[in-house]
Structure formats: structure tokens, C-alpha cells
Amino acid sequence: MSSTVIPQAQPNTAALATNSKHFPLDQWYVAGFSTDVQDAPVGRTFLNHKVVLFRTGDGQIAALEDRCCHRALPLSCGTVEGRGVRCGYHGMLYGSNGECLEIPGQDRVPAKAKVKSYHVREQDRIIWIWMPRTDGAEPTMQPPHYPHHDDPRYKFGTGSYHYQAPWQLIHDNLLDLSHLGYVHLKTIGGNARLHMNAPMSVSVEGDMVKVVRSMPGSTPPPTYKAAWPFTDLCDRWQEIEFHLTHLRIWTGAVEPGTDAIDDPLRGGFHMRGFHGITPETENTCHYFWSMSSNKHPEMPENIEAVIEQTAFTFDEDRGVIEQQHANMKAFGEAAEWVDIHVDAGANRARRIVNKLLSQQQQEPT
Ligand code: FES
Ligand SMILES: [Fe+2]
Structure with missing residues (x-):
């Protein structure tokens, strides 16, 4: 005997339409x-x-x-x-x-x-x-181009999460890689003090925030060692681009004395991360990530190890961020945050989201 599917009650669509205005459209x-x-x-x-x-x-x-x-x-x-x-x-x-x-x-x-x-x-x-702001309106621009999934120098893997946390907590996390030395010691971490003291530049171009950090003379962390035959120390770079709907993070390392870490044509080990972060509701979001990495000729299996360890790394982030959000709810909005030096990039990104929301509220549809 076949059973009948009983549809569950649908949310109030008028209320949802209003709520979508909490996000840049x-x-x-x-x-x-x-x-x-x-x-x-x-x-x-x-x-x-x-x-x-x-x-x-x-x-x-x-x-x-x-x-x-x-x-x-x-x-x-x-x-x-x-x-x-x-x-x-x-x-x-x-x-x-x-x-x-x-x-x-x-x-x-x-x-x-x-x-x-x-x-x-x-x-x-x-x-x-x-x-769109207005139902059915035509797009006013093309979607962003992301060339690295089809770059023959790289191989990539993907993953996704449904997060019990608002989208901006993930922006905060990705714009502040100082947390690597505390959260990701088993994979891409390294010396926490080196991370916290790494020189960092933050710049804004239009609605894009760029954070650049460098850590010359680093001990290669486990993922780097698994992927690339570093013999001793390495010079690490971290370049993070925040775009409203996604982040692009290019990290990697060269052997000291080879290429400059600020040279875009540098060799060495590369990890190019794509992070699509899409709000689901005010308190939940989708996180779609990919990791592209280059293959060392003597370590052809390296990419699989990088992708596997990336997934483990992002699981660690999820644990932290969902605990953070649960605690924010427990303590309520009155519990203020105190900014420290590592927050510069994340705070710029929050200003951009706030600016777009405020423009959206002021402009007629
Ligand atoms: S056809 Fe009846 S609910 Fe869709
Ligand atoms: Fe992380």
C-alpha cells in the first residue's frame, strides 16, 4: 500500500520577503x-x-x-x-x-x-x-569569474557545510588567519606567536578587502610537509580577498632563498581556497569551499592529502564558530566584543556589508 506525502506547513512568505532585506541584494x-x-x-x-x-x-x-x-x-x-x-x-x-x-x-x-x-x-x-531586490529583475552584472578550478597547474576538491551560525562569523574567521596557530595545529597551523606577530597589511578597493600576511622563516606545518618536500624552514604567505559573496585565499610557501613571497609568480607550494558563503537565514548559512593545490613531481599524491587535511581544518573552524555563536546567543547582545589587532580585515568587511545594507534601505526599489 502506498503512503501519502503530507506537506509540512510553509513559512509565511511575506515575512520572509521582509527578512531578505537584512542581506545585501x-x-x-x-x-x-x-x-x-x-x-x-x-x-x-x-x-x-x-x-x-x-x-x-x-x-x-x-x-x-x-x-x-x-x-x-x-x-x-x-x-x-x-x-x-x-x-x-x-x-x-x-x-x-x-x-x-x-x-x-x-x-x-x-x-x-x-x-x-x-x-x-x-x-x-x-x-x-x-x-534581486525586485522579484524577476534582470542581473545588473556578470557573476564573478574564478579561474583556478580550470587552471592546469592545480587540482581541486570541494566540500560544503550547513552552518548553525550567521554568515559574517565565517567572514571574520577567514579574514583573520592568526587563529591558525591555535585552532589548526594538526594541519596548517604552526607557531602561534609567529602567527600573532606576522606583519599584516589591510587595504580596501571598492567593496573588496585585501589582507596580506607574511611569515618568513616558519616551520612548515603538517599539511605543508605532507604536500611538499620542505627540508627545513619555509617562507609563508597568506593573501586573503573578501568579496561580498565569497572569499579567495591564496596561501603557500617557498624555500627560503628562492622566490620572494610577495612575487605573484613565485613557485613553491600553493593552496588556493574558494569560500562561497551564502546566508540561509539570519542565524544559519551555507559554506561552499574548494581547495586547489599544485602537484610536486616527487610527491604526486600530495593534492589528495591537502584536500583531506583541508576538510579536517574546516571541520575545526566549524566547531569553533558554532560554539562561538551558541555562546553569543547565551550571553545576548549586551555582551560586547573587544577588538584586538587581528580584527582589522574582518572589521573592514563588516563595514562594507553595513554600507551596502544602509544604501539598500535608502535607495528606492
Ligand atoms: S501538484 Fe498538487 S501540490 Fe503540487
Ligand atoms: Fe580556520
């Missing part, structure tokens, strides 16, 4: 990696909007509101066909523009039988979704 956010969406619909919430992602028969990615207009079952509970996604309750079929294409057993499809669609783009193995 008219932006391309990361919806996932290309490999995340194959032959089944994928339901995710971005900026308080429930969305279903799927591929049509020609392989194109589509994104719709995750709600059947008949009786509100999430479309992500349905199935994908060549022309679109079919609801798993009474079989209505929706195309990639959100219009209902077919109602089983009924010839006429009412004009209002449609759901909201989102602009999506797939490039560089990343799926980007445009979160």
Missing part, C-alpha cells in the same frame, strides 16, 4: 558547485528564500521558488524530467521559467499556474544565483 551568491545538482531536484534556502535547483534535459541549471502553486508541496520533493521539475504530490510540471507546462488529467493550464524563477549561471564549476 542585487548580488550573485553561490548556490553550490556544479556537481551538487545532477538528476534530482535540490532544495536550499538562500537569504530566507526557499529555492529548488534542477537541470533540464539539455543540462541547463534552473532555479525556482520551492513551492508548488497547487498545494504548496516543495518542488524539491518531486522529480526532474527533460522539460522541468514535476511536483511529487499531483504531478504538475514546471519549466525553468516557473510556468506550469502540464497538469495531469486536465487540458487547460491556468495562466496563474506558475512560480517565481531566479536567474542562475553556472561557470567555473560554480552555480551562482542572483538575489
Whole structure:
């Protein structure tokens, strides 16, 4: 005997629309990696909007509101066909523009039988979704280009997390790599005092924050040793770029006396991290990461070790950040934060988010 799927109560969509204004809109956010969406619909919430992602028969990615207009079952509970996604309750079929294409057993499809669609783009193995201020508005810019997934010098691996913490706590963490010496001693850490005392420059270009740190004469940490035949000390660099919807972090090391660590053409061991951080709600977010690394000819297995240890490293961050958020809730907003020197980059990024939110509130839609 077959059982009936009972749809759960849907959230109040008017309230969610208001909440999405807590985030900068008219932006391309990361919806996932290309490999995340194959032959089944994928339901995710971005900026308080429930969305279903799927591929049509020609392989194109589509994104719709995750709600059947008949009786509100999430479309992500349905199935994908060549022309679109079919609801798993009474079989209505929706195309990639959100219009209902077919109602089983009924010839006429009412004009209002449609759901909201989102602009999506797939490039560089990343799926980007445009979160507009006004429903249906066309994107006003192209999604960011990320060339390193297709750079023949590198091989990459990916991972993702659903975080019980707001997105900006992850920005804070990634813009302040001084924590490596305390949180990541088993992988990419190293001497904590060297990290805390590393010279750091912070600059802002438009809505991008760049943090550069250098640590010459470092003891190679475990991941570096596993990946590259450093014989003694190494000269480490860390270059972090904050963009509103993602961060790009280029770290690595050269043998002392070889290349300068501030030379973009330097050799040595490279780790290029992509960090797509997309709010789910005010207190939860998606974190989509990739790590690209170069292969040493004598250590061809190095990349697998780097990716495995990267995943372990990011698990450690998650432990810290979710505990941090839980404690913030326990102590409440009245418990103030005291800034120290390592916060310079993170605070600049927070100012950019605040500026965009304040512009958004002042400008008419
Ligand atoms: S709820 Fe989707 S077809 Fe009825
Ligand atoms: Fe970390």
C-alpha cells in the first residue's frame, strides 16, 4: 500500500520577503558547485528564500521558488524530467521559467499556474544565483569569474557545510588567519606567536578587502610537509580577498632563498581556497569551499592529502564558530566584543556589508 506525502506547513512568505532585506541584494551568491545538482531536484534556502535547483534535459541549471502553486508541496520533493521539475504530490510540471507546462488529467493550464524563477549561471564549476531586490529583475552584472578550478597547474576538491551560525562569523574567521596557530595545529597551523606577530597589511578597493600576511622563516606545518618536500624552514604567505559573496585565499610557501613571497609568480607550494558563503537565514548559512593545490613531481599524491587535511581544518573552524555563536546567543547582545589587532580585515568587511545594507534601505526599489 502506498503512503501519502503530507506537506509540512510553509513559512509565511511575506515575512520572509521582509527578512531578505537584512542581506545585501542585487548580488550573485553561490548556490553550490556544479556537481551538487545532477538528476534530482535540490532544495536550499538562500537569504530566507526557499529555492529548488534542477537541470533540464539539455543540462541547463534552473532555479525556482520551492513551492508548488497547487498545494504548496516543495518542488524539491518531486522529480526532474527533460522539460522541468514535476511536483511529487499531483504531478504538475514546471519549466525553468516557473510556468506550469502540464497538469495531469486536465487540458487547460491556468495562466496563474506558475512560480517565481531566479536567474542562475553556472561557470567555473560554480552555480551562482542572483538575489534581486525586485522579484524577476534582470542581473545588473556578470557573476564573478574564478579561474583556478580550470587552471592546469592545480587540482581541486570541494566540500560544503550547513552552518548553525550567521554568515559574517565565517567572514571574520577567514579574514583573520592568526587563529591558525591555535585552532589548526594538526594541519596548517604552526607557531602561534609567529602567527600573532606576522606583519599584516589591510587595504580596501571598492567593496573588496585585501589582507596580506607574511611569515618568513616558519616551520612548515603538517599539511605543508605532507604536500611538499620542505627540508627545513619555509617562507609563508597568506593573501586573503573578501568579496561580498565569497572569499579567495591564496596561501603557500617557498624555500627560503628562492622566490620572494610577495612575487605573484613565485613557485613553491600553493593552496588556493574558494569560500562561497551564502546566508540561509539570519542565524544559519551555507559554506561552499574548494581547495586547489599544485602537484610536486616527487610527491604526486600530495593534492589528495591537502584536500583531506583541508576538510579536517574546516571541520575545526566549524566547531569553533558554532560554539562561538551558541555562546553569543547565551550571553545576548549586551555582551560586547573587544577588538584586538587581528580584527582589522574582518572589521573592514563588516563595514562594507553595513554600507551596502544602509544604501539598500535608502535607495528606492
Ligand atoms: S501540490 Fe503540487 S501538484 Fe498538487
Ligand atoms: Fe580556520
